[in-house]
Amino acid sequence: MKHFIFDCDDVLLDWVGGFRDFLVGIGHAPAEPRPRDWSMAEWIGIEDAATLRLIEVFNSSPAFGQLKPYDDALEMVRQLKDEGHTLTVLTSCSDDPNIVDLRVKNLRDCFGDVFPRVICLPLGQSKSQWLEVLRPGIWIEDNYKNALIGQAAGHKTFILRRPHNRKHEIGAHRAFVVNPHEIGDDMVTWIDTLAEVL
Template sequence: MRKPIIYDCDGVLLDIIGGLRKALWEIDGIKTNGPVPLSYDLKEWMGVDDQAFVIDRIQRFNSGEGEYFANLDPLPGAVDFVKAMRERGYEDSVLTAAGTEAKIKTGRASNLERVFGGFEKIQYVGLVESKKPYLEDMPSSWFIEDNIVNAHLGAATGHDTLLIEYEHNATKTDDEKFRRVTGWNEIRSIFDAEHAPAPAYIL
């Protein structure tokens, strides 16, 4: 039996950075320092000194201000991978730390429905809530993430965890029991290897 696949959403399936960058410019008049943040601390990327502004801006974005959050583009390769794995019989779900408010759930579900055909199970985690209890309750699965803390949690709770590398998570951490990957092409090769036929032996 194939292990299910648990997908993180932002930075894995959907391009939240692209959407947030557009919202910052069109609503706030803020031009970000580069196309993508270089660390988890978004203050430098946004060009602000106030962490409270960063948190408030993300909450407003996720809650539907400007309708950007519900209309994020898929990351390159994500749609094809999800479709291919479903055709192979993998069950899948989403574990997203975007927040738990009703507007956020509605926006996220509609976005995933439109882009990926939806997911039977989407679990919503608060912005500063740990994914650990959710991961502990799920059967041993593949877990695809872009957050180092969550990747460590995935590995610690018994999941085969893949961390998609970006500028903000490129620094190695101690005792990594997950695998770093460059993107969906490499992830696809890992799953293709799982399905490679066993070599034939001539007696």
């Protein structure tokens, strides 16, 4: 049996979709359906500090606890659970107990009681220490930086292609073509759906 470690937002649950609905509701409708960069300031059209504040407000709201699961995540988690694998969630949404409760309930409502451990770190905090503790495993992320940290910690690492991380794959490919010794993420596997992990 193997240990699968999942990031949550935009891997298991559609955080961007929920946040976009929240933005529309307060009159900050983004021009595009999804951000094309990890920093969402340009997508929303406001400064970084104001963007971070909106993220904090959204993550504290009831809507954060009602995010929709990705269909491929539902299928994969069900299959892994049926096969007896260990499943862990490692997310940097917040360590505020109320927000943690929203996250855990949302996961349970969508996937059932399949994650014996849901680790919630402060918003934006590095996952490096926990990735060291949880190794070896299979790490699934959408954040390029966290994917590289997982790979460096010894995990088999997959990164889900999302509009906000596409530039990293393109940039990594260019660096590899020019000088393969300048890139350290050749063991990170880019995927379009979670089914590819199986």
